[in-house]
Amino acid sequence: MRRRDFLKVTLSSLVASQLPARVFAQTQGPTVAVAEGIDYAAITRKVIGAMGGMKIFVKPGNTVVVKPNMGWDRKPEYAANTHPVVVKTIVEEVLAAGARKVKVFDNTCNDPRRCYENSGIQAILKGMKNVDVRLVENDRFKKTAINGRFLKEWSLYNDALAADVFINVPIAKHHGLTGLTMGLKNMMGIMGDNRGYIHRSIEDALCDISSVVKSHLVIVDATRILTAHGPQGGNLKDVKVLNTVIASRDIVAIDAYTTTLFGMKPEDVSTTVTAYKRGMGEMNLNKIKVVKV
């Protein structure tokens, strides 16, 4: 009797601890965490918490890249760049998780000095210890074998290549060519050279890049979104305030979910569709687990 009891307990606890996880993984797709609120720091913390907390991603001593979109010489309210408070909160969480160094950069479209300044990101991170907000330097681009479908080789930023953890922090915006720009498109910021070249086959090119530099965590800033005249906007009429931040490990799933905020379907964004077809993530909304926190 005792032995049987013991076996029962052992077996059932084994089943209880192991099986659900496997079942969970099989039946449920990726998780997308969504938080809404006017305190952008608080909602950013909430979605990170919903993903299991930053400690899951960042181990003590890691070098972490936090890659916002700050490609344009626009003030935060114009929704062309990632909101500085969102970026700062992520950086704080990364540091709290024990990171040795956090690097924040973007290869900008407008003059880098003006972009870093007017995005508000440089100013808000100023003085934080172990945080490196540096303009992109040409010496640090490294010709990298990509062997993708469109790109065979390209200059990528070494800080991104060498990082232990890459956190992709785009803002959700309208974009003429791809419909919207979110996580996949934000990866253009680690590319050097004549990167306008990739526009002729942008879907495959972006997937190629994301295959080489994987985003361990994607946090989309949808505190305010740009609904037209993207990606740089310039007119407050095109800006919609949603007070929303979204997080996921799955770059395709988060792009697919974010698309719905614009009243569009994931299929409407060609980069999402291509990435899904290439097996880089899930785009079917009914297979994505949305956790609202």
Add this chain to the structure above:
Amino acid sequence: MRITSARISQLFFLALFLFLFVITDYRGKDEITVAVNSFFRANPLVLASYVFAVKGFTLLLLPALLMTVFTLVLGRFFCGWICPLGTLIDLVTGWIPKTAPIRFLRGSFKYYLLFTLLVMAIFSVNVSGIFDPIAILIRALTFFFYPLLGHSTRAGWSGLYGLAGEGRDHVAFIYDFLRDYILPFRETFYPLAFLSLAIFLFVFVLERFEKRNWCRNLCPLGTLLGLLGRFSLFRRVPGRICKDCGECRQHCATAFDEEVLQTEGCIRCMQCRAKCRLERVGFPFKGKKGLLPATRPQEQPVMSKRILLGSVVAGFFLSKTFAFRNPERDHRLLRPPGVANEGDFLKKCVRCGECMKVCLRSALYPDLARAGITGMFMPVVIPRLGYCEYNCTLCGQVCPTGAIPRLPVEEKKKQVIGTAAIDKNICLPYAKKLNCIVCEEHCPIPDKAIRFETVNDIDYQGKKVTLKRPYIVDDLCNGCGICENKCPLEGRSAVEVFARKKT
């Protein structure tokens, strides 16, 4: 050896000049409070040419008016106390062995030069900036020395990695300081760098012949200041070489060619007073008598009718001789934002190169002959090299005469530099049936001056494609050139900015 106040002042102003030169740049603020344009705004030659050419005045040049008054009172002190080019000459002249003065220059050439420039200005061709000493210096710095400094420091820093490896980090703070505060932000090389350098070096080659050769025999600013200085209330005594000594001949760089002091040449450097063994030299206040120019017959010079007449004739012909403009080049004559009228620009531009120094995206370059040879050194936008940043107003802020007007940012955005046009023969969606629209993405106009139409087509492999074909909305385009700059076609851009007639 005693250091005179003039020497200290010279070094101070040279340091100030270099400091202002370096900070004439974007430093994280939209506004530049002080810049090296101060040296032009206090420049009577700039003032005189501007007033003659524009037939008007601008408050920007008020300091130059004050300088004129000071010169009337104190004499030609600018050259001996302030002029940074003069200071550089003084610093190196000791190492340059001298031969004999050039006779030709000793005559009235400088007056011909000055008056011809001013007469040309009256005929609306203001080229005096080409010969302005401060402009010569700034151009040589901006187009040649500063890019060279940036390039060699950066290359040296990269090279040091090869030598010292990670050990280089021990001196990284030095490089970081240079990069953040001294070096040019962007590695830009300029056309006319060689010509700017040649003109600058010419001034020093002249030192082979006599001290301050440029200053006393050519410099139009110095000549003008000398003419004003004749009315000075302070006069150097004794007015001639002392029979029992005569050492002033050696000490004085500019004013003691003859037995008698040339009032116009005296730059108030006071070397003679510092070095006089007999302590005879002084610069006493002369009171009312000083208001009358010295007219003693043996005293030079030489403001004769002949010079005046010759200059009027020369100025008139010269102003029209180089008026030819090649229409082929005219359509790419893209002036900085806010320059509405080419004729007006030619009257006001000092060719000092400051707009090009400050330009955030290195969009502005000195031109050689696009606007005829009289347009030499005036700025043009070359969009393939750099575009005009939408939210930036720096060039208008540093322009000393308002040739590029200082405009609030909202106004500046509406200024038309030109209009973009797409070349469908090479533009990808048209010519290759490939998607691109990088130009549309970068267009900074909130409502987009570059838009696209979406068409279904069959590509050259027979596949169905949806193409986004760009087109320009002329009424919205301000010609900033970011589209031309960012067009991913290698070599020629498929979208180019052309000048358009401004209304």
